[in-house]
Amino acid sequence: MQLHGWRRISFCGGLGLTVGVFVFTSTMALRAQGRGGGAPAGPVLVPLTAASLESHPDLYIGQTVAVTATVEKNLNGTAFTVDQDKTKSTKDVLVIAPNMTGTLDLNSYVTVIGEAVMFDPATVASKLKGYTLSLAPDVVEKYRGKPAILATSVINAAMTDLAKKVPPPMSPAEVEFSKVMKQVSPTFTALRQATEGSDAAAVKTKTADLKKFFTDTQAFFKTRGTADATGWAGDAAKLVADIETAGATGKWDAAKASATTLNTLCGTCHTAHRERLDDGTFRVK
């Protein structure tokens, strides 16, 4: 019985110590960072409480913060306030989450991640392009000049990120085009191998496939009204035709040179019109 009690006390004490050390070191790191000491290379996530942000905004403005707090009030679909502790008289902090998709339960815990700013409608307009701040004038005045968070993540108690940007579904034409591009890549790799190996038969079949893919690509962009991409797809189809001719006549250096030019063209079009989403998939832009 005694041993059991001792063990329990020891366990609790150990846990308390660990938590204490963690809080201490992270606070020190925050202070050092906030005062510009040992500036880290990239953006660093700064964990803190709503009360710390409220009482020392100068340490955190412009930084990406992670604040765990309770939901005080839902102001509208994309703005709410959080409070450190509803039982104590701390001031609340405004959170603006442009991509918010759900509603938060009052007094529930949330972790809000985003840039800490001094709230001002002009600052919000310049940082969140395309976002309309629809707060009542008295609410704007209440939070003006106070620290606020422009949230990119709002994680509720169920660990769901309610502010995660959900990409719009692809149109049927985009789905078809994506299938084309997924085939372009291995076919082009095979074509380059065929030119390296002077394999006329393989060049013939691969160029036939690629011609069709780039004709489809051109039609896709033409329908969308994207002039530069329509032109590049046409150029790509021409380069494929050049490779076909060069292969058929045994001009392998010319075939390889055209393949290199085509490779550059892939990149040109991707830079202008391919977007990589957070989940690693690609979209037309």
Ligand code: HEC
């Ligand atoms: C005229 C513009 C254009 C050209 C030329 C072009 N692409 Fe693309 N490609 C796109 C766009 C836009 C996307 C994004 C759409 C998508 O993936 O759904 C894309 C996506 C891709 C993808 C990702 C597919 C996926 O969704 O996983 C690959 C791989 C790819 N292209 C390879 C190539 C290669 C290799 C070439 C050259 C031989 C090429 N592309 C030429 C416009 C182009």
